Every structure is written in structure tokens, then in C-alpha cells.
Amino acid sequence: MPEKTNRSVHGGWFFLAVVLVGYGMSSLFDWEATAQALDFFMILIRQVFPVLGLVFVLLLVANLLLTPKLIKRYLGKEAGFKGWLGAVGGGILSIGPIYAWYAVLSELKAGGMRTALIATFFCSRAVKLPLLPLMIHYFGLVYTLILCLYLVIFAVINGLVVEKLLPQKTE
Amino acid sequence: MDFNEQCANDEVGHEVKVQRMKTRAANRLAASFKKTMLAFFNVLPIIIGMLLATSLVITVFPDQISDGLFGNGAALDALLGAVIGSIAVGHPLASYLLGGELLGGGVGLVAVTALLVTWVTVGIVQLPAESLMLGGRFAVYRNLVCFGVSIPIAFLTVCTLQLMGMI
Numbered sequence: 224m225p226e227k228t229n230r231s232v233h234g235g236w237f238f239l240a241v242v243l244v245g246y247g248m249s250s251l252f253d254w255e256a257t258a259q260a261l262d263f264f265m266i267l268i269r270q271v272f273p274v275l276g277l278v279f280v281l282l283l284v285a286n287l288l289l290t291p292k293l294i295k296r297y298l299g300k301e302a303g304f305k306g307w308l309g310a311v312g313g314g315i316l317s318i319g320p321i322y323a324w325y326a327v328l329s330e331l332k333a334g335g336m337r338t339a340l341i342a343t344f345f346c347s348r349a350v351k352l353p354l355l356p357l358m359i360h361y362f363g364l365v366y367t368l369i370l371c372l373y374l375v376i377f378a379v380i381n382g383l384v385v386e387k388l389l390p391q392k393t394e
Numbered sequence: 395m396d397f398n399e400q401c402a403n404d405e406v407g408h409e410v411k412v413q414r415m416k417t418r419a420a421n422r423l424a425a426s427f428k429k430t431m432l433a434f435f436n437v438l439p440i441i442i443g444m445l446l447a448t449s450l451v452i453t454v455f456p457d458q459i460s461d462g463l464f465g466n467g468a469a470l471d472a473l474l475g476a477v478i479g480s481i482a483v484g485h486p487l488a489s490y491l492l493g494g495e496l497l498g499g500g501v502g503l504v505a506v507t508a509l510l511v512t513w514v515t516v517g518i519v520q521l522p523a524e525s526l527m528l529g530g531r532f533a534v535y536r537n538l539v540c541f542g543v544s545i546p547i548a549f550l551t552v553c554t555l556q557l558m559g560m561i
Binding site: 234235236238239241242243245246249253256257259260261263264267268271275278279282283286287320321322323325326328329330332338341342345346348349351354357358361362363365366369370373374377380381384385388389390 | 422423426427429430433434436437438439440441442443444445446447448449450452453454486490491493494497503507510511514515517520522523524526527528531532535536539540543546547550551554555558560
């Protein structure tokens with residue numbers, strides 16, 4: 224197993240342990256709030272469960288169909304406009320909490336997905352298609368359209384800036 | 395070898411080829427499934443930890459903190475909105491509700507827009523999980539850039555609305 228994956232495995236369990244210690248400490252100070260937090264956790268897990276199923280299917284499809292060569296072609300350096308379109312579209316269409324997508328993006332990154340496109344994907348998630356009617360209801364149609372337009376433009380800028388800031392890997 | 399024998403051999407050869415292809419596909423599917431299960435098992439403690447952390451922060455973080463802090467000029471309000479959005483966790487719908495309430499309470503649209511943008515693009519609570527999966531530097535830079543970008547987005551959105559005579 225590569226060192227990075229190993230670190231991520233142990234890091235994940237360590238992270239969970241730290242959170243559980245936090246719960247333990249919180250229960251010492253305010254048991255009621257901790258119990259409320261656990262109730263809320265149960266609600267969240269029920270909401271996230273179907274998304275996790277989708278993530279599992281996407282991971283399986285990615286492992287089955289996407290070869291590093293293919294990823295590099297469509298989401299790598301040479302992807303060009305198609306890559307940007309895929310990152311922005313994917314970000315807008317992706318549903319569920321952001322952390323559910325870390326695994327998929329981590330796999331794609333390992334396969335050669337461009338860093339700028341990963342950052343763009345994350346930023347594009349700010350445009351929530353299913354929630355647009357609600358946003359329009361609260362803030363108006365024109366505001367929503369203008370904000371979404373700027374979000375998409377800045378998602379690309381964001382991707383380019385993040386890539387520029389990160390040290391380039393020699394292949 | 396007569397014609398019938400040749401045909402029979404071809405048929406057997408074809409069947410062997412099909413069988414080999416099926417076996418290869420089944421092996422590939424099994425390998426992919428195993429790899430996916432491993433990746434999923436690796437990410438599971440992170441997701442559960444994230445959900446637990448989110449629940450605790452939402453319960454402990456009082457709503458009152460966001461009230462009474464604004465009103466220090468558009469730039470500072472935008473910065474404060476962006477900070478609250480970065481720390482806050484939860485469904486984006488909650489940001490619309492909070493944003494709507496803040497607007498109703500007299501908070502400027504620039505601050506509310508900055509809050510809406512950082513709510514979904516910046517995640518202080520998610521930072522450890524993002525660092526573990528995508529690298530520490532990537533996670534820090536991405537969140538910092540998203541935070542920085544949220545303020546120009548907020549100003550540009552409001553300026554555009556003003557130029558269009560909508561506000």
C-alpha cells in the first residue's frame with residue numbers, strides 16, 4: 224500500500240478518534256447539548272446515506288472505466304476546454320455534502336486529474352441547481368442569476384490561482 | 395481436415411475466446427469492486443467524523459453570535475459575513491434562511507452574499523478531512539483562495555445589481 228494511502232487510512236481513524244474525544248469532553252461540560260448533537264448526527268447520517276450509495280457507485284464506475292490515460296486526456300493538462308466544462312458542470316451537478324466527494328476526487332487526482340480542475344469543481348458547487356428556486360424565492364431571480372454567473376467565472380479563476388500556488392510536480 | 399471439422403474448430407476457438415473475455419471482465423469487475431470497497435472503507439471514518447463534528451458545531455454554535463456584529467461598513471461586514479460562512483456548517487438552505495433573516499435585520503447585501511458564497515465553498519470544519527484526502531497544501535490554498543474570492547464576488551454582484559438599477 225502506498226505511503227500516502229496508508230497515512231490517509233490512519234489519519235481518518237485518528238480524526239474520528241479526535242472527534243469522539245471532543246464528544247467525550249463536551250458531554251462532561253454539557254450533556255444535554257452533546258445528546259442533541261448525537262440526535263442531529265442521526266438525522267444527518269440518514270440524509271447522507273443515499274449520497275454515500277451514489278458515491279460508492281461513482282467510485283466503482285471510476286475504477287472500472289477510468290484509466291489514468293483517459294483521466295489525463297479529459298481532466299488532465301491536455302484536457303483544455305472540455306476539462307473546464309467537466310469540472311464546472313460536475314461541481315454544479317454534484318449533490319450531497321462536500322466531504323462525500325473527497326474520495327471520488329482523490330481517486331481522480333491519483334489518476335492524473337488537474338489540480339485546477341479539482342479546485343474549480345469545489346468552487347462550482349456553490350451553484351446549487353436543486354436549490355435555485357429557493358434562492359430565487361429569498362433573493363430574487365436577477366440576484367440569483369448574477370451571483371451564479373460570477374460564481375462560475377470565479378470558479379475557473381480560483382482553479383487557476385490554486386494551481387499556480389501549488390508546487391508543480393515533475394512527471 | 396474437412397470443412398465440417400474446420401467449422402467445429404472455429405466454433406470451439408470462438409467459444410474459448412468468449413469465455414476468456416468473460417473471465418477477464420469478471421476479474422476486472424472483482425478487482426475494481428475490491429479497490430472501491432477499500433477506498434470506501436478508508437473514507438468512512440472521515441465521513442462519520444465529519445458528520446459528528448458538524449453536528450457538535452451546529453448544536454454548540456449559538457445563532458446569536460451572528461446577530462449584532464454587523465454594521466461596520468460594507469468591507470468589514472463582507473469580511474465578517476465571509477468569516478461566519480466559513481465557520482458555519484450545515485445545509486446551504488440554512489445559509490439562505492440566515493441570509494434572509496440578516497437582510498431583514500438590516501445587514502447589507504454584500505455581507506449576506508459573502509456569507510452565502512463561503513458557506514458552500516469554504517469549510518474550516520472540513521479542512522482536516524479535505525487535507526487527508528487531497529493534501530494539506532491543496533486544502534489550505536483552496537479554502538484561502540475561495541475565502542478571498544468571496545469578497546470580490548459579493549461586491550461585483552451588488553455593483554452589477556446597482557448598475558442594472560435593481561437595487
